[in-house]
Amino acid sequence: MAESILFLTGHLAKPRLEAVLKSMEAEFAWKVLDIGVKVAALMTEDIILRRLPAPVEEDKIMLPGRCRADLERLSAHYGVPVLRGPDEVKDIPVYFGRARRASDMTKYDIRIFAEIMDAPNISVEEILERAEDYSHKGADVIDLGSLPDTPFPHLEEAVRALKKHGYKVSVDTADPDELLRGGKAGADFLLSLNEETLHIADQVQSVPVLIPKDHGDMDSLFRAMDALDAKGREYLADPVLDPINFGFMDSLERYARLRRERPEAEILMGTGNLTELTDADSIGTTAMLLGIASELHIRNVLVVQVSPHTRRTYEEHDIARRMMFASRADNELPKGYTDGLLALHAKRPFPLSREEIEEAAREVRDKNYRIEISEDGIHIFNRDGHHVAQDVFELFAKLGVEEDGPHAFYLGAELAKAEIAWRLGKRYAQDEPLDWGVAADAPIDDRTRLKEAGHTLLAKKKRKA
Helix, strand or coil: CCCEEEEEECCCCHHHHHHHHHHHCCCCEEEEEECCCCCHHHCCHHHHHHHCCCCCCCCEEEECCCCCCCHHHHHHHHCCCEEECCCCHHHHHHHCCCCCCCCCCCCCCCEEEEEECCHHHCCHHHHHHHHHHHHHCCCCEEEEECCCCCCCCCHHHHHHHHHHCCCEEEEECCCHHHHHHHHHCCCCEEEEECCCCHHHHHHCCCEEEECCCCCCCHHHHHHHHHHHHHHCCCCEECCCCCCCCCCHHHHHHHHHHHHHHCCCCCEEEECHHHHCCCCCCHHHHHHHHHHHHHHCCCCEEEECCCCHHHCCHHHHHHHHHHHHHHHHHHCCCCCCCCCCCCCCCCCCCCCCCHHHHHHHHHHCCCCCCEEEEECCEEEEEECCEEEEECCHHHCHHHCCCCCCHHHHHHHHHHHHHHHHHHHHCCCCCCCCCCCCHHHCCCCCCHHHHHHHCCCHHHHHHHHHC
């Protein structure tokens, strides 16, 4: 017998929800119930408990994604699992695995070289630790960088250790002797050779990465490419990306020229001269560079992570290459695939208007505070009142929690989070972490954090209310 699901919604969303469920030809039975509010996200636990009699006939109950009701409490009351669905009605087919884009975020065609810039100064064990970390963040090749006038006595040992552990390895140095040593030790790639050091490629199996003999000298790069083409040797070509105000636009033209004149060439672009040398959040810079790489079919990028402001650049490159691949494959703009690169601002930060929040506030019958944000500010309300401010310090005296430390702590944390979201134009949901995309470490559920902070008293109070 097919599973049955009861979908709870509001006046406005009911027709759209029913249309989407009908179009799915789902393998489960379903029923849609208008719970009696205009906007589905405004339903509360109390509204549900008052207006949905127990028991229910269905096997599961599904709430809208923006409804912040306590799922455990409702599941216990109705005796069936109560689930939270996606935020948007249109995403329900994807939620149930019935509809997906022609391309998805699992595919990419850009290889990430992750450079360990201080490799000569750290041990082989530390190099292996870095390699494991970088590979988890998306790196495909571990690049051993060199430092000027710094010996690298354990270069061969490092290459062999990385190869033993299954990593692809590149050696990046201006020292021809180190290039030769790395190649003989088994490096997969050598960065960077020019027309005067091509003889190194004749002595090793490593794939050379070619650069101009003198900066910007594209003719010398083409001559080096021609020489290896004549020998049937594989290579990557890198015209070298320059920092902003130091030849950036000219360097972009070099990449475009290389693609025009050598449409089949494998190209590498080093992105660090922009991400590391520009005091701007690297997440947007990375998206633009990977967009350029996608259009020019540049399938290799050399990435460095040194400056503290680029602390998640590997993850940024990884998600950007997947989004750009999907966009190009679908012949669509790079929109609607992922919010992973939207760290500061949300596309729809204020899903509820002031009037809709006021309607929700009138429905509340208990003393537990609800927090929402709209374009006009931060709203906090319970059965005793509804307050709005743009500075949350204006709210404390109105809440009556001076003698309740745990409750005051909880509200302070939530209101601070709400004000951050309001000022930045981010989506806010009470008891949920703010979504910083790929720019932040994986969030901990806010309920878990409150309990870890010893905030169990509030949880008990909520149960009793």
